[in-house]
Amino acid sequence: MARNAREIVSLTLSEAASLVKCGEVSPVELVDASLERIEAVNDTLAAFISVFSKEARQVAKAAEMMALAGHDLGPLHGIPIALKDNIAVRGLRTTAGSKVLANWIPDHDATVAMRLRQAGAILVGKLNMHEFAWGGTSDNPHYGTVRNPWNTERFPAGSSGGAGASVAARACYGAIGTDTGGSIRLPSAINGIVGIRPTYGRVSNHGIIPLAWSMDTAGPMTRTVEDCALMFGTLAGHDPKDPTRARVAVADYSADLRSGVAGLRIGVVPAYFFHHLQPPVLTAVRQAIDTLVAQGAQVTEVDIKHIHGNISAQLTIESAEPSTYHQRWLRERPDDYGEDVRGLLEIGEMLLATHYLQAQRYRSLLRSEFMNAFRRVDVFICPTLPFTATRIGEMKVVIEDGVEEDMLSAIMQFTGVPSLTGLPALNVPCGFDPDGMPIGMQIIGRPFDEATLFRAGAAFQEATDFHRREPDL
């Protein structure tokens, strides 16, 4: 069956991978279609900092010959993917969205880049982001303002904003983002796609420009849960090059996707996670939980006594650690930073050591409360963030009662909890607001139990079609 380029980019990653394996679509067709789509949308979205047309086509031809010869390169054979530009790829410029690293050509691959290549994926480009991943808007002063494909006057969130926008716009089948305080989950929610923050230590950070060492993670962003699980399986696992590594067995994340949620115990924390939200977000997440309950899941209300304080802890840690990493550059070339990131890095130098350590003690407390709660529940479900996409350039957000709030604090209201506790969290699209902007729910799980998150997310997507809708771009 002949497919045109638009039909090819509309395939999910899993569909495309299956079609490559049975010879119905070639890696060259996939890469050509992706590159054509990038060409069509990138002037509008500014999602890509670099596009590797020539290299990707060369690799695609080789992948096609391998497929024709009957060689299976792996689960991502011939699949066009893109990487956030803080992920090193040997010989290719890696900027971290900054002027500081504008001309940096790494001499090594990040482990995630290497593993994707080993699984057969083809790198089509590097993605725009909030400068050095320190912020949630992806309004990048050096490489352009990333725009939301659902409404290009709205922001794509961040810091992996280019990843969110490119996947939603069908410019690539999957992307790798990084998540410290929410930077995979937020743009996934705001752009209507799926994204997972892994358990801290599950996916190697080797070769990724750090933001805050004690919370940094990397993970896939895709259109469906099935795609995310497939991609995640190629990334997870021990890496001796990463000091945060964990020696924990890697599950087959695709194995239980059709097992359903009968008996799954969902924890909710209404006093925090259902409080202080835009009404369409609350409605969508409550309806999503009802959808899972209709499939046999059970809901338990949980009180996390010390959950308040998490935003301050998050901001303190996420200030002090980046300011440590950037200390030399901030003194030698402060004018090379954008205004907002420069200010945040300066602030991080002015907090006390006791602030930082009390925040780290708070993490122990919060984690202990969640681990106790996991005796009674299997997952927690909450909104990924309390509002939908704001207009580009706004640094204040109105959540309720017309009160303007600081964007950075507001956007991390719910994503900070998994970041501080090291728990895995999956964003799944669960609705749209009256303006047609996507809404996401966050499913939080036990350490290293990403498989259960994928199972719950897949069950939800079996029953809904939010993930099948696409922006009119």
Add this chain to the structure above:
Amino acid sequence: MKRRQPIDAVVVRQLAGYAGLPLAAGREQVIAPTLDAWVADANALSLKMSAEEHQALTPATGFSHPAPENGEH
């Protein structure tokens, strides 16, 4: 807890001096409002974490030794 001194441009300039961080002219005014708000919240968290019930908590900054590699002891 004693009432905290607000963080204004003068305080920011002093803090930058302690940190050995050269600040360009006008940066104090940019930083001060956010730092003031964040320090207020951080102090509140510090007060909470100083309570007797949390005395035994250790920070999440410790490291654990990896399991020995093959043949390594």
